[in-house]
Amino acid sequence: MGTVTYPNPGVAKFVDLNFIPVQVEVSNKELMQKYNVSWTPTILVLDADGKEHYRSVGFLPPDTFIATFELGKARYYLDLEQYAEARAVLEELVTRCPVPEVMPEAIFFQGVAAYKHTHDPKPLRAVYDTLTAKYPQSEWAKRAEPYKLIPA
Amino acid sequence: MDILCNKYNDVENLLSQITGKLAILSEKNHIKEQVQKGPPLVFSVRMIKLRKISGKRSQTGAAFIRKGATLMAMHVCWVDNLAKAQETARKTNKPILLDFFNPQ
Numbered sequence: 001m002g003t004v005t006y007p008n009p010g011v012a013k014f015v016d017l018n019f020i021p022v023q024v025e026v027s028n029k030e031l032m033q034k035y036n037v038s039w040t041p042t043i044l045v046l047d048a049d050g051k052e053h054y055r056s057v058g059f060l061p062p063d064t065f066i067a068t069f070e071l072g073k074a075r076y077y078l079d080l081e082q083y084a085e086a087r088a089v090l091e092e093l094v095t096r097c098p099v100p101e102v103m104p105e106a107i108f109f110q111g112v113a114a115y116k117h118t119h120d121p122k123p124l125r126a127v128y129d130t131l132t133a134k135y136p137q138s139e140w141a142k143r144a145e146p147y148k149l150i151p152a
Numbered sequence: 153m154d155i156l157c158n159k160y161n162d163v164e165n166l167l168s169q170i171t172g173k174l175a176i177l178s179e180k181n182h183i184k185e186q187v188q189k190g191p192p193l194v195f196s197v198r199m200i201k202l203r204k205i206s207g208k209r210s211q212t213g214a215a216f217i218r219k220g221a222t223l224m225a226m227h228v229c230w231v232d233n234l235a236k237a238q239e240t241a242r243k244t245n246k247p248i249l250l251d252f253f254n255p256q
Contacts, residue, residue: 002253006228015228019249022237023230026254031234037252046248048241050234069249076247 001041001059008062018073019045045072053079067099071106078109083117104138107131111147125150 005011015021024031026040035044035052045054054072070093077086090110094103111127114120124147131141132148230251231237237248 001251012228015249018246020237020241020244020246021228021230021249021251022234023232023251023253024234026252028252031250032252035250035252040252040254042252044248044250044252046238046241046250048238048248050238050248053247072249073247 001065005060005062005065011062011065014066014069018069043069045069045076047076047080063097064099064101067093067097067102067106070097071102071109074106074109074113078113078116081116083113086113087117104131104135104140107135108140108144111144121147121150122152125152 006015026032026037031037035042037044039057041057041059043056044052046052053076054069056068056072060068070089074086074089074093077083077089087110090106090113093106094110107130108127111123114123124144128141128144128147128150129152131138131144135141234248234250237250240246241248
């Protein structure tokens with residue numbers, strides 16, 4: 001990460017605009033134990049109270065890193081019940097930054113955020129339809145399967 | 153030319169370290185104000201001119217930053233103190249990105 005991803009100007013700009021970036025070495029046993037980290041790189045998205053909202057383990061190239069942590073930011077907003085913000089981030093991610101590895105999960109949570117925001121279940125059905133059409137082999141298509149019972 | 157500046161550091165000192173020259177900010181207040189506002193944390197400064205400093209001929213010149221310098225990130229400005237980051241996160245309503253890394 002330190003030689004490929006973090007020196008990338010797009011990654012730097014993304015991180016500085018969207019996060020407070022903190023780096024700790026594995027020698028920090030206290031934080032390693034607190035967050036149950038056993039492998040590097042492990043990157044977490046936390047809130048101001050130090051509560052974890054998203055986690056990524058393993059190397060990510062620059063484009064995937066940005067898409068992954070756009071999703072992480074959306075999950076943070078979703079957990080904090082800031083649904084409008086979560087939807088805006090996910091919409092941007094799904095429409096403008098189509099990194100295939102991240103898309104199924106982004107589409108899934110786009111539907112979740114829309115449902116939580118509006119209490120209208122139709123976006124969940126749309127999630128099922130989109131995932132089965134575009135990413136039928138993804139785990140997120142399977143997780144969305146119950147939504148096929150929602151009338152279209 | 154792009155120059156990095158971290159909000160946790162003094163603007164002129166950091167510019168001096170990077171350029172190896174005495175840094176003089178023509179729009180010091182403007183830049184300091186932006187630093188104090190918080191993110192973006194990193195300054196990219198364009199249109200640098202060299203000029204001689206009166207009475208300091210041994211200096212090779214000064215980094216002179218014009219008004220309207222562009223701001224953008226050049227690399228990630230990590231902090232190593234989670235408690236401090238939590239404080240900043242509380243003020244800015246931004247999430248924390250916590251990276252566990254192995255330096256070896």
